Structure formats: C-alpha cells, structure tokens
Amino acid sequence: MRLADTEVVDTFAEAFPMWGARIVITAESPAWAHEAARSMTGFATSVIGCKCEAGIERELDPAETPDGRPGATALLFANDREGLAKRLVERVGQCVLTCPTTACFNGLDGSETVDVGGQLRFFGDGYQASKVLDGRRYWRVPVMEGEFLVEERFAVAEGVAGGNIIVLGRDVTDALRATEAAAAAMRDVRGVVLPFPGGIARSGSKVGSRYSGLMASTNEALCPTLRAQVPHTDVPADAGSVFEIVIDGLTLEAVREAMARGLEAAAGAGASQVTAGNYGGNLGPFHIELRGLVPSLRDE
Amino acid sequence: MPLTLTLREPPAVPLEAEGLAPDRLARSPRGEIEALTVWHGNERAQIGDFFAVSGNGDQELRVEGDLRRVKFLGSGMTGGRLIVAGHAGMHAGAEMRGGELIVEGDVGEFAGTGMRGGRLVVRGSAGHELGGAHPGERAGMRGGEILVHGEAGDQVGGGLRRGLIAVAGRLGDAAGLRMLAGTIVALGGVGAAPGADMRRGTIVSMSAVDLLPTFAFASSYRPPFLRVYLHHLRELGFPLTDEQIRGRYARWSGDGLELRRGEILILEAGP
Numbered sequence: 001m002r003l004a005d006t007e008v009v010d011t012f013a014e015a016f017p018m019w020g021a022r023i024v025i026t027a028e029s030p031a032w033a034h035e036a037a038r039s040m041t042g043f044a045t046s047v048i049g050c051k052c053e054a055g056i057e058r059e060l061d062p063a064e065t066p067d068g069r070p071g072a073t074a075l076l077f078a079n080d081r082e083g084l085a086k087r088l089v090e091r092v093g094q095c096v097l098t099c100p101t102t103a104c105f106n107g108l109d110g111s112e113t114v115d116v117g118g119q120l121r122f123f124g125d126g127y128q129a130s131k132v133l134d135g136r137r138y139w140r141v142p143v144m145e146g147e148f149l150v151e152e153r154f155a156v157a158e159g160v161a162g163g164n165i166i167v168l169g170r171d172v173t174d175a176l177r178a179t180e181a182a183a184a185a186m187r188d189v190r191g192v193v194l195p196f197p198g199g200i201a202r203s204g205s206k207v208g209s210r211y212s213g214l215m216a217s218t219n220e221a222l223c224p225t226l227r228a229q230v231p232h233t234d235v236p237a238d239a240g241s242v243f244e245i246v247i248d249g250l251t252l253e254a255v256r257e258a259m260a261r262g263l264e265a266a267a268g269a270g271a272s273q274v275t276a277g278n279y280g281g282n283l284g285p286f287h288i289e290l291r292g293l294v295p296s297l298r299d300e
Numbered sequence: 301m302p303l304t305l306t307l308r309e310p311p312a313v314p315l316e317a318e319g320l321a322p323d324r325l326a327r328s329p330r331g332e333i334e335a336l337t338v339w340h341g342n343e344r345a346q347i348g349d350f351f352a353v354s355g356n357g358d359q360e361l362r363v364e365g366d367l368r369r370v371k372f373l374g375s376g377m378t379g380g381r382l383i384v385a386g387h388a389g390m391h392a393g394a395e396m397r398g399g400e401l402i403v404e405g406d407v408g409e410f411a412g413t414g415m416r417g418g419r420l421v422v423r424g425s426a427g428h429e430l431g432g433a434h435p436g437e438r439a440g441m442r443g444g445e446i447l448v449h450g451e452a453g454d455q456v457g458g459g460l461r462r463g464l465i466a467v468a469g470r471l472g473d474a475a476g477l478r479m480l481a482g483t484i485v486a487l488g489g490v491g492a493a494p495g496a497d498m499r500r501g502t503i504v505s506m507s508a509v510d511l512l513p514t515f516a517f518a519s520s521y522r523p524p525f526l527r528v529y530l531h532h533l534r535e536l537g538f539p540l541t542d543e544q545i546r547g548r549y550a551r552w553s554g555d556g557l558e559l560r561r562g563e564i565l566i567l568e569a570g571p
Binding site: 067068140 | 500522523525532
C-alpha cells in the first residue's frame with residue numbers, strides 16, 4: 001500500500017488491555033503543573049522495566065480545572081488494577097505531593113475506583129483533614145509550603161496499550177523527522193499518551209531473548225545494521241534507520257485515531273515506509289490494521 | 301406543566317406538610333395526592349383541604365401561595381426537584397437526603413435541620429438554626445448543600461458534621477456552634493462568637509471577624525481546597541469574585557476549648 005510517497009505495509013498493530021487512570025495536576029503556574037506531571041510520568045516507558053507506562057496527555061487551561069488554576073493531565077497504565085493503584089500512590093506521593101504548589105485530582109469518570117489520597121493522607125501524621133464536596137472526598141495534607149490537596153479516589157478503567165506504528169527512513173535524520181511529525185500529530189488526540197522519550201522509541205523489542213530471564217531484547221529484524229547478519233530482515237534496502245511510536249489509550253478508538261494521524265503525518269514528512277509491530281496476532285486481543293486507518297491509502 | 305399545588309389561603313395555624321416531596325408525589329393520581337395527610341395545628345387534615353392540585357409530572361413539584369405557615373416543605377425528600385414559589389415556613393428541607401429544593405423566597409427557622417444529602421437553595425434569606433441539629437441531638441447536618449442567597453440567622457450549622465452551607469449575605473451569631481466538621485462559607489461576614497466549641501470543620505468569612513479568644517492565628521495562605529469549593533459555588537450561581545477565589549486567607553485554629561482542629565478562614569485585603 002502507499003500513502004503519498006510512503007510505502008505502508010499491510011499489517012496490523014497488536015495491542016493489549018491495560019488498566020488506566022487520568023490524573024489532573026494543578027499548580028500556581030503552568031510551569032509547576034507541567035513539572036509535576038513530567039516528574040510523575042518519568043521512568044514509565046514500558047511495563048517490562050518500569051511496572052507502568054505513563055505520559056502527559058495535555059495542558060489544561062484554568063477554566064478546565066477543579067480549582068481554576070493552570071494544570072496538566074497525565075495518563076498512567078499498568079497491567080492490573082492493583083498494580084495501577086500502587087503506582088498511583090507511589091507516583092502521586094513522590095512526584096506531585098512533593099512539588100511546589102500542586103494539587104491532584106481524579107480526571108476520569110467511572111464507578112471503579114482505587115484509593116490514592118486515602119493512602120497519601122497518612123503523610124499528614126494525624127494533622128490531615130478531609131473535605132467532601134459533591135460526593136467526592138478530598139484530603140488536605142499539611143506540608144511545609146502550606147497544604148497539599150489530593151482527591152481520595154481515582155477512577156480506573158480498562159484501556160488499550162501497545163498501539164504502535166514503526167517509521168522507517170533513509171537515514172536517522174529523515175526517519176526521526178518523520179517520526180517526530182507523527183508524534184506531534186498524535187499528541188492532539190485526547191485520551192492517549194506516548195510513553196517513550198519524546199514519544200519515540202529507537203529500540204523496539206521482540207519478546208524473549210537468547211539469554212534466559214530476559215523478557216525482551218532487540219528486534220533484530222528491524223535493525224538496519226544487522227541486515228546482512230540475520231536470517232530475516234524487515235528493513236528494505238533504502239531504509240537506514242527505524243523508530244517506533246507506542247500509544248497507550250483509554251479507549252481503542254482513541255488509539256486508532258492516534259495511529260491514523262501518526263501515519264498520515266509520517267507519510268507527509270517523508271517516511272520511506274510505515275509498518276506496525278505485532279506478535280502474529282497470538283498475544284493481544286486488539287488488532288489495529290493499518291489498511292483501514294486512512295481513507296487515502298491506496299493499493300499499489 | 302409540572303405537578304403544582306396551590307395553597308388556597310394561608311392556614312390559621314401552622315400546617316405541617318411533611319408529605320410534600322416530589323419523590324413521594326411523583327406519578328400519584330390526583331385523588332391520592334389530595335387525600336394525603338397534613339396536620340393543621342393538632343387536627344388531622346388532607347392536602348386537598350388546603351391545596352388545589354393541577355398539572356402532572358414525575359420529577360418536579362411546584363408549590364405556590366403564601367406558604368410562610370406551611371412547615372416541613374420538602375422534608376425527607378430523596379430525589380427530584382421541589383420549587384417553592386415564594387416563602388416557606390419552618391423546617392423546610394429538614395432531613396433531606398437527595399434531590400433539590402428551591403425556595404424562591406425566604407425560609408423560616410430550622411431549614412435543612414438534620415439534612416443528609418441533596419441541595420437546598422434559598423433565593424431569599426433563612427432564619428435561625430439553618431442546617432442545625434434537632435433538639436437533643438449532637439450532630440446537625442450530615443451531608444448535602446445549603447445555598448442561601450440572602451442572609452441567615454443565628455447558629456447556622458450548629459453541630460454540623462458534614463456538608464456545605466454557603467450564605468451570600470451575613471450570618472448571625474454563633475455560626476458553626478459546636479460544629480464537628482463540614483464547611484460554612486459566609487460572603488457577607490459572620491456575627492459574634494463564630495465557631496464556639498467547634499471541634500473540626502471550616503468557617504470562611506469574606507470580611508473581618510470578631511474572634512473568640514480561644515482561636516489562635518496560624519498563617520496566611522491560599523487554601524487549595526477553598527478554591528475548589530468557591531469554584532463549585534460560582535458554578536451554582538453564587539456571586540463570588542476572582543479576588544475571593546484567588547485571595548489569601550488568615551487561618552485561625554480553634555476552638556481551643558475543644559480540639560483546636562477547626563479553622564476560621566478570613567479573607568485578607570490586597571493581593
């Protein structure tokens with residue numbers, strides 16, 4: 001298939017269910033809200049090594065936040081509900097509670113919730129106080145700066161992780177330019193995050209390794225430098241560099257939308273080829289075909 | 301046209317109309333509504349003896365007429381919306397558990413007593429013991445919201461355990477007397493002895509307060525929770541200014557005769 005001058009491989013991204021939460025962080029300035037969100041979503045590129053995946057979803061205007069201050073939303077994903085609850089407590093506790101002027105709120109509707117503020121309140125060592133407004137309980141935790149406000153319960157929901165596109169280019173410069181354009185386009189979609197640095201991974205992996213105990217290792221079929229060494233390569237002769245964008249979302253529709261925008265943007269920015277990662281369809285229940293994503297895709 | 305009950309003429313003595321709640325009257329036939337019991341002084345009577353019933357509806361009830369001697373309007377209601385087109389007598393919204401009671405005029409004493417949920421909106425003013433406790437009970441209001449656009453009398457939120465009481469005008473004396481928790485917001489200031497014997501909870505005043513000596517100054521700051529509360533009130537149509545929402549508040553802790561875990565927050569002038 002082709003989209004503009006870009007070859008699009010007729011394949012699919014294989015995605016998995018993961019539990020997700022949306023965290024709203026507000027602060028006295030956009031900079032501090034962003035700083036807390038950045039800290040909270042740090043070291044959260046892959047569940048394989050980080051126990052969770054997270055990213056900043058978007059910045060919020062004061063009119064969009066519960067306390068009328070500037071803010072940001074972050075999405076956090078983990079393999080199960082219990083794991084997500086633990087990661088939320090750890091990360092809100094270490095990265096938001098500690099950050100100057102911040103407050104932290106649940107940003108997701110849903111009846112299934114986990115306790116976050118109700119755990120963090122103990123930092124108040126008995127001086128904490130709660131407030132209940134409109135059916136939601138907030139904890140006021142006294143801190144040296146003043147007071148940290150955190151909502152008690154955060155909604156969690158089953159989302160979709162592992163949506164992806166893989167972008168190939170003539171060299172690093174070309175491939176990265178196209179992938180950056182794709183990541184930028186994807187960030188406009190609500191309900192998704194791109195958990196890797198800048199949204200882009202240069203080290204897409206395969207499951208397993210020749211070394212026992214290693215769950216994932218380099219995807220040699222997409223390593224241009226190994227083209228002549230491996231029994232099978234997916235790197236065409238005109239491609240010298242490959243990047244992957246992984247997308248985690250609260251819904252399958254949001255992940256599909258992000259992949260579609262990324263595909264169009266990558267093609268528009270001169271990618272030589274776009275493909276997607278899967279495991280033969282045997283592991284993940286969500287198969288997102290590239291073929292159906294963009295109407296202007298044409299068969300060669 | 302919503303289900304409407306129109307009081308034909310003011311009763312000679314107070315009329316206790318505890319059944320007048322939208323969730324109880326919803327979808328009831330007119331004859332059944334007219335036959336509901338009310339107490340006229342110490343005499344048992346029927347709603348139809350005093351009210352003309354018209355319209356129909358399942359979630360909204362409108363009560364019209366000079367209702368200043370009609371007590372317990374909306375008491376115990378659990379859902380729907382009750383609109384009182386005028387003043388309401390004593391105990392309006394007492395023991396409410398859900399829904400919305402809107403009084404377009406004033407309410408008498410003991411409005412919202414023992415309230416546990418829902419929202420009571422008073423476009424006019426409220427009498428004494430708004431959101432208070434029943435005689436002999438330690439705890440007063442246990443949940444829900446009371447919004448008064450006018451003023452309120454003495455002992456607002458007495459024994460308050462949970463919930464929000466917001467008054468656009470001034471509160472009388474002893475606001476938050478013996479309160480256990482919850483929040484009282486007074487845009488027009490408070491009278492004497494606010495928070496006397498309070499254990500926990502918050503009283504917010506937008507003007508200077510004559511504090512009891514058993515309250516101690518803690519600090520001046522911008523309480524994060526208060527911004528959430530004040531934004532919520534503004535969304536409900538309360539006349540809050542940006543200065544009040546963003547302002548600095550002096551925090552006074554008290555009552556020192558109790559746990560000293562309550563607070564009175566007083567808006568400070570200037571940025």
